[in-house]
Amino acid sequence: MERIDRARARKARVKEPRITLSHGAGGKATHNLIDAIFLDAFRNPELEQLSDAASVQVGSGSNQVRLAFTTDSYVVSPLFFPGGDIGELAINGTVNDLAMAGARPLVISAGFILEEGFPTDDLRRVVASMAAAAKAAGVQIVTGDTKVVQRGKGDGCYINTAGIGVRERPVELNAANATPGDVILVSGPIGDHGITVMLARGELDISADIVSDTAPLHGLTAALLDAAPATRMLRDATRGGVATILNEVAAASKTAIVVDENAVPVRPEVRGASELLGIDPLYVACEGRLVAVVPPEQADAALAALHGHPLGEGAAVIGRVVEDPPGLVLLKTTFGGTRIVDMLVGDPLPRIC
Amino acid sequence: MERIDRARARKARVKEPRITLSHGAGGKATHNLIDAIFLDAFRNPELEQLSDAASVQVGSGSNQVRLAFTTDSYVVSPLFFPGGDIGELAINGTVNDLAMAGARPLVISAGFILEEGFPTDDLRRVVASMAAAAKAAGVQIVTGDTKVVQRGKGDGCYINTAGIGVRERPVELNAANATPGDVILVSGPIGDHGITVMLARGELDISADIVSDTAPLHGLTAALLDAAPATRMLRDATRGGVATILNEVAAASKTAIVVDENAVPVRPEVRGASELLGIDPLYVACEGRLVAVVPPEQADAALAALHGHPLGEGAAVIGRVVEDPPGLVLLKTTFGGTRIVDMLVGDPLPRIC
Numbered sequence: 001m002e003r004i005d006r007a008r009a010r011k012a013r014v015k016e017p018r019i020t021l022s023h024g025a026g027g028k029a030t031h032n033l034i035d036a037i038f039l040d041a042f043r044n045p046e047l048e049q050l051s052d053a054a055s056v057q058v059g060s061g062s063n064q065v066r067l068a069f070t071t072d073s074y075v076v077s078p079l080f081f082p083g084g085d086i087g088e089l090a091i092n093g094t095v096n097d098l099a100m101a102g103a104r105p106l107v108i109s110a111g112f113i114l115e116e117g118f119p120t121d122d123l124r125r126v127v128a129s130m131a132a133a134a135k136a137a138g139v140q141i142v143t144g145d146t147k148v149v150q151r152g153k154g155d156g157c158y159i160n161t162a163g164i165g166v167r168e169r170p171v172e173l174n175a176a177n178a179t180p181g182d183v184i185l186v187s188g189p190i191g192d193h194g195i196t197v198m199l200a201r202g203e204l205d206i207s208a209d210i211v212s213d214t215a216p217l218h219g220l221t222a223a224l225l226d227a228a229p230a231t232r233m234l235r236d237a238t239r240g241g242v243a244t245i246l247n248e249v250a251a252a253s254k255t256a257i258v259v260d261e262n263a264v265p266v267r268p269e270v271r272g273a274s275e276l277l278g279i280d281p282l283y284v285a286c287e288g289r290l291v292a293v294v295p296p297e298q299a300d301a302a303l304a305a306l307h308g309h310p311l312g313e314g315a316a317v318i319g320r321v322v323e324d325p326p327g328l329v330l331l332k333t334t335f336g337g338t339r340i341v342d343m344l345v346g347d348p349l350p351r352i353c
Numbered sequence: 354m355e356r357i358d359r360a361r362a363r364k365a366r367v368k369e370p371r372i373t374l375s376h377g378a379g380g381k382a383t384h385n386l387i388d389a390i391f392l393d394a395f396r397n398p399e400l401e402q403l404s405d406a407a408s409v410q411v412g413s414g415s416n417q418v419r420l421a422f423t424t425d426s427y428v429v430s431p432l433f434f435p436g437g438d439i440g441e442l443a444i445n446g447t448v449n450d451l452a453m454a455g456a457r458p459l460v461i462s463a464g465f466i467l468e469e470g471f472p473t474d475d476l477r478r479v480v481a482s483m484a485a486a487a488k489a490a491g492v493q494i495v496t497g498d499t500k501v502v503q504r505g506k507g508d509g510c511y512i513n514t515a516g517i518g519v520r521e522r523p524v525e526l527n528a529a530n531a532t533p534g535d536v537i538l539v540s541g542p543i544g545d546h547g548i549t550v551m552l553a554r555g556e557l558d559i560s561a562d563i564v565s566d567t568a569p570l571h572g573l574t575a576a577l578l579d580a581a582p583a584t585r586m587l588r589d590a591t592r593g594g595v596a597t598i599l600n601e602v603a604a605a606s607k608t609a610i611v612v613d614e615n616a617v618p619v620r621p622e623v624r625g626a627s628e629l630l631g632i633d634p635l636y637v638a639c640e641g642r643l644v645a646v647v648p649p650e651q652a653d654a655a656l657a658a659l660h661g662h663p664l665g666e667g668a669a670v671i672g673r674v675v676e677d678p679p680g681l682v683l684l685k686t687t688f689g690g691t692r693i694v695d696m697l698v699g700d701p702l703p704r705i706c
Contacts, residue, residue, distance in 0.1 A: 014473050016473060017472065017474070018469075018470050019467045019468070019470065019471040019472075019476065019501055020469060021501050021503065023467070023499065024467065024499055024500045025501075033499065034497075034499070037473075037476060037477055038480060038497060041477075041480045041481055042487070042493075042494040044493050044494070044495065046460075046493065046495040046496070047493075047494065047496065047497070054460070054495035054496040056460050056495065056517060058459070058517075058519055059412065059416070059418040062416070063412070063416055063417075064416075065411045065412040065416065067411065067517070069460060069495060070496050071463070071464045071496055071497065071498050071513070073464040073498055073500045073513060075466060075500045075502050075506075106409070106411070107399075107409050107422060110391075110424070111464075111513045111515075112426070113466070113511055114372045114376070115372070117371050117372065118372040119370065120367050120369060120370055120371060120372060121370070123372065123390060124390055124394075127391060127395070130394070130395070134395070140395075140399065141397070141400065142397065142400055142407035142409065142422060143399070143407040143424055144387075144395075144400070144424065145425045145426055145513075146376065146377055146383065146386065146391075147377045147426045147427075147428045147511075147704075148372055148373070148374050148375075148703075149377075149704065150374065150703070150704075154507065154508075155502060155506040155507075158466055158502075158511070160426060160515075162424055162462050162513075162515030164409060164411075164420070164422060164517065166411055166412075347501075350501075350503070351500075351502060
């Protein structure tokens with residue numbers, strides 16, 4: 001407990017005089033940047049929850065509607081990779097942030113920052129891919145913006161999407177609700193997206209037969225929440241990977257999380273490439289996998305619901321919430337040991353999304 | 354009429370094999386890009402209106418709420434300029450897009466794309482400025498995202514904001530509604546923002562005592578719509594300037610617009626700098642000025658309402674909607690002649706917002 005209280009008592013500060021890649025990696029430096037600069041300036045109860053999507057109440061009296069609102073920018077490099085591209089990622093990522101809030105995705109905005117000289121045909125390809133992904137996810141792209149920057153001031157194409165969803169279910173999803181005894185599930189093998197993008201850069205002399213897991217997860221979350229309405233929390237495991245999410249849960253709920261390394265689904269190709277790259281798959285981004293924290297009495301139903309959906313066929317129980325030591329994530333390793341899984345430090349895989 | 358019909362009959366096409374700065378200038382090339390690539394792929398009735406903010410209906414039955422939803426990315430260079438900075442621009446710009454839809458701005462998202470090496474203190478300054486602008490405009494920044502790209506793949510700091518507003522007024526604002534006889538108003542002197550940013554780059558040996566006009570216009574639009582509820586259309590004169598907006602109105606409503614050059618408010622400093630730069634102030638971006646098209650019987654009330662608000666003190670009637678020739682904007686010049694004011698071609702002032 002002392003560990004957390006000390007951290008909270010100390011006001012977050014960004015000591016680095018300049019922004020580094022690790023500030024965008026989704027791990028420790030990102031959290032510090034958010035706490036010390038963004039939260040400090042913008043402070044409001046919605047933002048402070050730091051969930052994937054904010055809750056916005058519109059209308060008044062009996063005429064109230066609960067919305068979810070989210071945004072993400074996409075700077076993935078390369079733009080096209082096995083199994084997807086930046087356009088598909090930009091739609092699925094925002095659909096997933098809404099889905100993780102238990103919302104039904106409705107409309108999406110698209111903001112493009114193009115670099116002078118970007119091939120028009122590549123833009124056509126990205127846009128066609130966004131249109132197909134939007135259609136598949138049942139959302140409409142209703143508003144947009146295009147800016148062009150000079151050569152050398154961008155990298156072909158960056159995309160921002162923001163999205164609005166409707167919170168129709170009476171669920172309350174919040175990392176702070178995790179309780180000792182709860183079960184941790186992932187919806188499928190982890191790390192496919194990050195490793196695929198890393199290998200697609202061609203900088204490494206490794207090839208593997210894997211493709212990105214990018215997918216819209218709103219159908220999967222609907223099935224899961226139908227089966228396990230008491231689900232405590234959902235989060236898609238993007239930047240920072242499963243390890244970072246579990247650390248967020250442990251910190252927010254002041255519990256500990258014990259993960260069984262043997263139970264974590266990882267494809268052999270991803271495990272092999274990760275070993276060669278010196279990265280733990282627990283830190284590698286997915287773009288179509290979720291982590292769910294479910295109370296024990298609904299865990300079987302939750303797992304069955306995931307298994308019953310095409311995007312959850314590889315789902316597995318990977319761990320449990322326990323009491324001590326609060327704020328920590330522990331991994332029971334294949335070899336019988338236990339080690340602390342901290343938040344991601346540095347950025348081993350920059351610009352993965 | 355033939356001119357428009359021919360243009361519509363011919364499917365829009367982007368012939369350039371690569372994106373150029375003019376595709377981001379807000380003028381002809383931008384419109385062509387939007388028609389040929391974005392609209393063609395994303396086609397839906399909301400997007401086709403190409404208004405500053407999309408209309409989104411949420412809830413069902415008697416429980417419906419009408420929202421406005423908009424997005425813009427900001428790539429202004431330099432980030433700090435007299436009278437404002439990228440942070441203030443990013444909030445005011447999105448507030449204004451909602452205000453032009455007749456909506457009350459509610460919440461905003463903020464997505465940052467930072468370049469590795471960007472000074473942390475500059476980020477603090479930008480964020481403080483966003484917080485102050487949000488407070489001044491009465492909106493909350495409820496969700497956000499930060500990405501970092503390598504040195505040489507960005508330009509310090511790009512910001513995307515998306516915003517949600519509530520459409521509480523029974524107004525129907527649409528450029529297609531402009532009718533012969535309608536009066537065209539601007540809310541103040543035009544071109545201050547564009548010229549200020551251009552001069553702040555220090556590439557030109559000109560200095561002038563002007564500052565950006567960046568401001569949140571939702572209070573001004575509320576006053577205007579209270580006084581002139583039959584207002585046909587509102588648009589803030591950003592990229593492409595007043596000239597581009599008037600061309601959009603003429604094209605959408607199949608009317609002509611006659612502007613009296615003498616009546617267009619332009620500060621002497623802006624006029625002087627524009628002449629030296631070889632730019633017509635009608636094409637120069639503002640970030641705190643609106644163009645309104647108002648039926649003649651409400652024009653006096655509209656002008657009085659603008660004059661009664663601190664941000665509309667310099668408002669003026671600058672022209673009228675007429676029947677012929679449909680689709681064209683004509684300027685009655687100071688010297689008694691008449692010339693066609695076309696959409697902006699090329700990009701004389703790149704990265705002004």
